[in-house]
Amino acid sequence: MSKELSYTIEEVSQLLKVSKLTIYDLVKKGELPVFRVGRQMRMDAKDLEMYINNNKSSTSPVPVAEPHRxxxxxxxxxxxxxxxxxxxxxxxxxxxxxxxxxxxxxxxxxxxxxxxxxxxxxxxxxxxxxxxxxxxxxxxxxxxxxxxxxxxxxxVSRKAGLYVKKGNPLDLTNWTDLKQKDLAIINRERGSGARILLDEHLRIHKIPSKNLKGYDNEETNHLSVASAVSAGIADVGVGIEKAAKIVGIDFVPLITERYDLVxxxxxxxxxxxxxxxxxxxxxxxxxxxxxxxxxxxxxxxxxxxxxx
The missing domain is CATH 3.40.190.10 (Periplasmic binding protein-like II)
Known part of the structure; x- marks a missing residue:
């Protein structure tokens, strides 16, 4: 199978300079075809190019309009x-x-x-x-x-805590253990609940983030963080219990978090x-x-x- 370039919904929204809501709306209308990889939707580059070409005019470009809420x-x-x-x-x-x-x-x-x-x-x-x-x-x-x-x-409510390697070789059992010298962490992106959880406990325990090796290395979901720990890219990450079980690493529960809808x-x-x-x-x-x-x-x- 030849390798075709594809984009995530977020990447398409950035390329077209519109909100992700616009892209989701076009997908639902059938104007932009997508395929799924697990729970993620992706779009072939050739389909995106075809959509752009079909919406061009010989006199003036037809903009992709932001949908009114x-x-x-x-x-x-x-x-x-x-x-x-x-x-x-x-x-x-x-x-x-x-x-x-x-x-x-x-x-x-x-x-x-x-x-x-x-x-x-x-x-x-x-x-x-x-x-x-x-x-x-x-x-x-x-x-x-x-x-x-x-x-x-x-x-729901669910357990959150530390992703660690099988057997927890560094014996990480609480937030203060993140002070260990040369400990490598894999982080979540700014604005995520896991990132906020980490940052709040670093603040509470007076642990400067600049002292954490890998603090600026980010992943955008729990599974990717757990996978980074499993692969040895990092010693520890913060996330929920379910992802640790899926990936097959150990998990140190530190808090029961309430997962709500607004x-x-x-x-x-x-x-x-x-x-x-x-x-x-x-x-x-x-x-x-x-x-x-x-x-x-x-x-x-x-x-x-x-x-x-």
Missing amino acids: NDVKDSLNLVISGQDMVLDILGQHIEKDSSYKTLRSNTGSLSGLISMYNGDSDIVSLHMFDGDTGEYNVPYIKKILVGYPYILLNL ILKSPKNEQLINIVKRILSSNPFQAEIKALGDYDISQTGSIIYETY
Whole structure:
């Protein structure tokens, strides 16, 4: 098989200088063909080139217009921001139980929350630890979604901690062990929940990030971080338990994090909120999540915080 150049959705959005929402919308309309590698959508370079050529005019170029959020709402497309596989299951249940079509934006928690503030996401998943309060998500939402009414629902709870090599040869058992000399770390991108978790504990324990070898080496998902540890590229990384089991490395649990969903409250979103609440509380959805293992569903569907 010949090697063909392909792009991620994020790379296409950067090339065309439009938002990822625009690209997702074009994909849903069938104007841009994609293929999947696992949970990631990719686009052949030749298909992108064909789309560009088909939208050119002999007199003036036809721009790729940014979709107005009202237009997207009218077409019943939903953008769900986050990376956990539980979101894929949620999207499937939403499509099965309603007329909505779900689009996935694999951005980190903070980036997703900012995209919601800017009107580019409908459901944002969050797992952001605040070191001053020991609370998850609410302190950040209060600061970012200023002026917006919203509801915060629990999706699942899950263990977060350290990815270490088989047998934990460096005997890493807590955050202060990251002070070990010559310890090599692999980090997550800025704005991700795992990056915030690490940075908050470095701050709490007064560990300068500049002292961590590899702190500036970033991956964009839990599996890539776990794989880097497995391959010996790094000694340690921060992430969730599920990825460690998939990759086959050891995991040191340090905290139970609450993984929540935030949705803005508006007349247009009233139906969406009711649908999501119903799905999260349903036996079929919870049974499907429980079967995955490593997820706590004791609070799933509960209202964590709500403004009016």
